[in-house]
Amino acid sequence: MTRFRVSAVFTLLIGFLLAYFVWSTQADPTSPYRFKLGLDLAGGTELVYKADMSQTADGERSGALSALQGIIERRVNLFGVAEPLVQTEQASALSGTTEDRLIVDLPGVTDINAAIAALGETPTLEFKLITNVTVDTTTQEAYVPTGLTGRFLSKATLGFGSGATAGLIAPEIILNFNSDGAKLFEKITSENVGKQLAIFLDNQPISSPVIQEAIPGGQATITGQFTATEARDLVRNLNFGALPVPIVLQSSSAVGPTLGSAAISAGVVAGIVGFVIVSIFMIAWYRLPGVIAALALAEYLAFMLAVIKVIPVTLTASGIAGLIISVGIAVDANVLIFERTKEELRGGKTPREAVHIGFSRAWPAIRDGHLTMIISGVILFWLGTSIVQGFALVFVLGVLASFISAVALSRVFLLAIVPEEGRGAWHFLLGSGFRQASSYQPPASSI
Amino acid sequence: MYIIQHRKFFFWLTGLILAAAIGAILVFGLPLGIDFTGGSLMQVEYPNGRPALADIQKQTELVPVGAVSVRAFGENAISIRTRTMNPAEHEAMLIAVSGNENTIELAYTSVGPALGSQFTNKALWAIFAVILVIVLYIAFAFRKVSRPVPSWGYGLTVVAMLAIDLIVPAGFYAGYAHYTGAEVDSLFIVALLALLGYCVNDVIVIFDRIREHLNKNEKEGIRESFEDTIGKSISETMTRSINTALTVALALLALIYFGAEATRNFALVMLVGVVAGTFSSITRSAPLLIPLANWFKK
Numbered sequence: 001m002t003r004f005r006v007s008a009v010f011t012l013l014i015g016f017l018l019a020y021f022v023w024s025t026q027a028d029p030t031s032p033y034r035f036k037l038g039l040d041l042a043g044g045t046e047l048v049y050k051a052d053m054s055q056t057a058d059g060e061r062s063g064a065l066s067a068l069q070g071i072i073e074r075r076v077n078l079f080g081v082a083e084p085l086v087q088t089e090q091a092s093a094l095s096g097t098t099e100d101r102l103i104v105d106l107p108g109v110t111d112i113n114a115a116i117a118a119l120g121e122t123p124t125l126e127f128k129l130i131t132n133v134t135v136d137t138t139t140q141e142a143y144v145p146t147g148l149t150g151r152f153l154s155k156a157t158l159g160f161g162s163g164a165t166a167g168l169i170a171p172e173i174i175l176n177f178n179s180d181g182a183k184l185f186e187k188i189t190s191e192n193v194g195k196q197l198a199i200f201l202d203n204q205p206i207s208s209p210v211i212q213e214a215i216p217g218g219q220a221t222i223t224g225q226f227t228a229t230e231a232r233d234l235v236r237n238l239n240f241g242a243l244p245v246p247i248v249l250q251s252s253s254a255v256g257p258t259l260g261s262a263a264i265s266a267g268v269v270a271g272i273v274g275f276v277i278v279s280i281f282m283i284a285w286y287r288l289p290g291v292i293a294a295l296a297l298a299e300y301l302a303f304m305l306a307v308i309k310v311i312p313v314t315l316t317a318s319g320i321a322g323l324i325i326s327v328g329i330a331v332d333a334n335v336l337i338f339e340r341t342k343e344e345l346r347g348g349k350t351p352r353e354a355v356h357i358g359f360s361r362a363w364p365a366i367r368d369g370h371l372t373m374i375i376s377g378v379i380l381f382w383l384g385t386s387i388v389q390g391f392a393l394v395f396v397l398g399v400l401a402s403f404i405s406a407v408a409l410s411r412v413f414l415l416a417i418v419p420e421e422g423r424g425a426w427h428f429l430l431g432s433g434f435r436q437a438s439s440y441q442p443p444a445s446s447i
Numbered sequence: 448m449y450i451i452q453h454r455k456f457f458f459w460l461t462g463l464i465l466a467a468a469i470g471a472i473l474v475f476g477l478p479l480g481i482d483f484t485g486g487s488l489m490q491v492e493y494p495n496g497r498p499a500l501a502d503i504q505k506q507t508e509l510v511p512v513g514a515v516s517v518r519a520f521g522e523n524a525i526s527i528r529t530r531t532m533n534p535a536e537h538e539a540m541l542i543a544v545s546g547n548e549n550t551i552e553l554a555y556t557s558v559g560p561a562l563g564s565q566f567t568n569k570a571l572w573a574i575f576a577v578i579l580v581i582v583l584y585i586a587f588a589f590r591k592v593s594r595p596v597p598s599w600g601y602g603l604t605v606v607a608m609l610a611i612d613l614i615v616p617a618g619f620y621a622g623y624a625h626y627t628g629a630e631v632d633s634l635f636i637v638a639l640l641a642l643l644g645y646c647v648n649d650v651i652v653i654f655d656r657i658r659e660h661l662n663k664n665e666k667e668g669i670r671e672s673f674e675d676t677i678g679k680s681i682s683e684t685m686t687r688s689i690n691t692a693l694t695v696a697l698a699l700l701a702l703i704y705f706g707a708e709a710t711r712n713f714a715l716v717m718l719v720g721v722v723a724g725t726f727s728s729i730t731r732s733a734p735l736l737i738p739l740a741n742w743f744k745k
Contacts, residue, residue: 040709048562099565112555113534253556259490263707274701278694285690317709318634324702325641325717328695329648335694336652339687365655368588369648375584376577376644380637383573385482385566391637395644 001416008416011409015299022305033309038316038390041264043257044107045115049247051100060147064244065090065100067151071243072102075119081106102247112254124243125150125175127188130196130208143198143205146188151244152181158235161223171231172223173238182218190214201234203246267320274324275301278331286338289414293334296409300330304401308394316390326398329373333406336362341414351418359411366406373399451678454734461731464723465611468618475621480630483567485560487532490553491544492524498548500525509543512536518628521708524553528630531557570636574613577640581647582606585654592658595673595740604735605650612646612727613639616720623715634713642720645695649688649728656680657733673740677733685729692725 025033039046051068053061065088076084085105109115128143155176160169177185188197189211198208199222207222226234279297282290304323308315341358349357377396381389450457481488497503500517503525507515512529520526525544532540541552582602589598616639623629657680664671699721702714 050559050561110552113538116534248559250559250562251557253554254552255554256552258492258551259553263709266705266707267710270702270704270706273705274698277697277701281694281697317707318637318713321634321637321702321706321710321713322641324698324706325645325695328691328698329645331694332648332691335687335690339684339690343683361659364659365652368584368651368655372581372584372647372651373644375580376640376647379576379580380573380640383569383576385569385633387633388573388637388640391634391641395641 001420004412004415007412011299011412015302018299018302018306022302022309025309033312035309036312036314037260037264038314038319039105039107039253039260040255040317041260041267041315042107043110043255043260044105045109045112045254046106046252047104047112047116047119047249048251049102049104050250051102052246052248053100061100062090064149064151065102067244068102068247072104072119076104076106081109083107101250108257110254110256112252115254116249116252124201124203124246125153125238126200126203127185128198128200128205129188129192130198143200146184146197148177148181148184148188149244150238152177152184153238154178154181156235156238158231159221161221170223171226171228172221173231173235175220175222175238177218177220179218182216185218185220186214186216263317267317271320271324275327278327282331282334286335288417289334289338289341289410292410292413293331293338295413296334296405297327297330299409300401300405301327303405304398307397307401313393313397314390315394316387318387318391319394322391322394323398326395326402329370329399330402330405333362333366333370333402334410336365337406337410350420352415352420355411355414355418359407363407366403370399370403450681450730451674451734451737454730454737457730457734461611461727464615468615468621471618471621472614475625477617477621478624478630479567480632480635481528481556481558481563482633483563483570483631485531485558485563487529487537487555487557489527489537489540489555490520490524491527491541492521492551492553493548494523494551495549497523497525498546503544506543506546507540510536510539512540516628520553531559566633570633573636573640574643577643578606578609581609581643585647585651588651589654589658592661594661595743596736597743600736600739600743601654604732604739605647605654607735608650608727608732609643609646611731612642612720612724615723615727616642616716619719620712620716623712629712632712634710635716638713638716638720641717642724645721646724646728649691649724650732652687653680653684653728653733656684657736674737677736681729681733688725688729692721695721 021033025031026035028034051065053064069086069088073084073086076086084107085103087103087105089101089103090099104119106115127146127148129146130141131144132141153175157174157176159172159174161172193211193213196208196210198205199220200206201222209223275297279290279294282293282297284290286293304326307313313319337358339358340362341354344354344357344361345351374396377392377399380392381396497519500519504515504517507517507527507529512532514529516528518526518528527540527544529536529540537555537557541550544550582599582605585602585605586599589601592598592601620629620631620635624631657677660671660676660680663669664676696718699714699718703711703718706714
């Protein structure tokens with residue numbers, strides 16, 4: 001008994017500390033442990049791009065993807081967003097072909113078209129060899145990718161060379177490669193002397209000079225049919241980052257700040273109301289154990305919120321829904337235990353014995369039920385898209401916490417106050433519903 | 448005992464509800480949202496009051512994007528669904544529906560058609576995978592119970608149940624969507640998957656009681672008909688089943704009345720599923736084991 005009392009006081013203390021942590025970190029606007037809100041709650045824009053890897057060798061895909069990520073990150077930073085998030089995702093397995101995606105989250109940005117325009121201006125730069133391919137009887141020119149792309153570019157500068165016609169000055173773009181790019185460029189030029197090397201900007205061939213000799217040093221010059229202004233813009237965009245592979249906008253979404261803040265306050269109100277109604281129901285029906293369940297539930301919530309803050313889990317509307325449902329699941333574990341305890345009490349056991357047996361009898365059902373829910377949650381997380389994952393993560397955490405809450409909290413609290421021998425009042429307090437549980441009743445033969 | 452004695456009645460009742468649900472799905476259909484089909488969805492608020500929907504509809508026709516559906520969204524806002532729009536079309540649409548009014552774009556979502564079909568695939572796989580794993584887990588958890596129904600029989604019964612547990616809320620949603628213009632979005636799939644977890648838990652509690660009684664009877668040499676064991680198990684777990692459903696339903700009602708617009712349909716589907724699921728696990732899960740047991744006796 002003393003052992004359980006000490007544990008009960010100890011767990012209560014932890015509960016208070018957790019609640020204080022949740023409250024104080026939220027009150028302090030500079031705390032690193034404030035709730036991280038998803039775009040649907042905080043407002044913002046999410047853009048999902050598909051990286052077109054059809055021209056990229058399998059071994060280079062992940063390299064190209066991370067290069068792409070770095071460049072888009074630079075572009076996003078130029079756009080001036082606080083805490084942007086650029087993620088890559090490789091979707092596969094289910095659709096048969098792998099697909100590389102780039103997910104760009106821009107919190108606070110609500111002008112979706114401006115965001116798309118700012119990111120979309122980034123040009124792609126590719127070098128392709130022109131070879132003659134004979135299909136059936138006709139010979140066609142074909143472009144063969146060389147693997148040299150904008151990814152290897154270190155800098156682009158504007159220059160003016162003398163044009164074909166004497167006296168005219170033609171703008172030209174001077175490309176400087178990084179060391180890997182320089183080696184690749186030298187290799188390509190040395191192996192293909194006499195062939196044409198086409199330079200593609202945004203999938204358009206700009207110029208296709210003939211390779212005269214191997215070019216060491218990593219510098220190439222593009223002379224095309226552009227005006228000085230066009231050339232200047234191209235240089236600027238290339239310096240912001242030429243993309244190693246083309247990207248296509250697949251989906252986009254933006255949530256304005258009003259809808260988001262309405263969703264937050266609605267979620268908080270729903271959570272509080274839900275908690276209060278469930279507590280009232282539990283106390284009215286289960287009396288003393290109901291009070292303990294409400295207490296355990298409050299501690300369960302403090303624990304969940306603290307975990308969400310510390311990990312941190314980004315809260316979305318679906319995540320809040322997951323949290324509220326997990327509260328229902330946590331109650332179920334308590335209901336199972338209390339019903340079992342009550343049965344044992346009816347069977348003539350002393351209150352303390354009844355609590356002990358009630359817990360051990362309820363255990364297999366709690367274990368199997370929680371495990372199947374955790375398994376479904378994990379599968380959801382594994383297969384899901386971001387909105388499904390937001391739900392699944394909170395749901396799995398909630399079910400895990402419910403395990404702990406039922407077994408550790410409710411049990412310890414009950415055993416800390418239920419006496420060894422108790423009659424009358426204790427039977428009433430541990431009873432439930434509108435019937436007296438003080439005397440043995442045969443199990444209901446019908447309802 | 449009541450339920451066991453009248454199990455024929457409950458089977459028929461279930462059949463009737465199931466027929467109604469399937470009928471609703473067939474007649475009304477489940478309107479797939481842009482998460483599945485691809486397309487654009489925008490919510491626009493008119494702070495000074497919403498013009499007539501027909502007028503807004505007319506305005507949208509200025510932008511050549513094919514069929515446009517305009518619906519009310521909350522008090523002062525509308526929800527517009529089109530095929531996937533490009534940024535220029537999106538901007539044009541916003542200007543078109545604004546007209547002379549002040550507007551605020553609350554939210555805009557655009558999903559490419561390719562991404563949409565991938566999501567459908569993923570959702571189907573997720574449901575299939577969850578069901579498969581649940582059967583395997585139950586077959587494992589009940590491995591020591593083999594008479595009169597082998598442990599995988601419990602798994603199969605659960606699957607039969609789950610199929611029905613998903614069809615009933617889906618049928619409800621088909622009817623609901625028909626009258627309110629709601630669509631099947633990814634949260635609907637989340638709701639179905641969460642229901643899978645909830646209903647399995649519900650059935651497991653009853654099966655756990657059967658497992659306990661069968662083990663006890665065997666140990667103590669008590670002879671009892673399988674029907675009596677099941678009837679006893681259902682009666683004993685009934686209060687728990689109803690109370691749990693009640694608490695979850697209370698939490699969901701709070702979510703429906705006070706929660707965000709975005710999760711309202713989700714909570715509604717969950718609520719119907721929880722009520723239907725509890726009813727079906729009480730009246731059908733265990734009673735279904737009886738014909739199965741008779742079949743194995745032969």
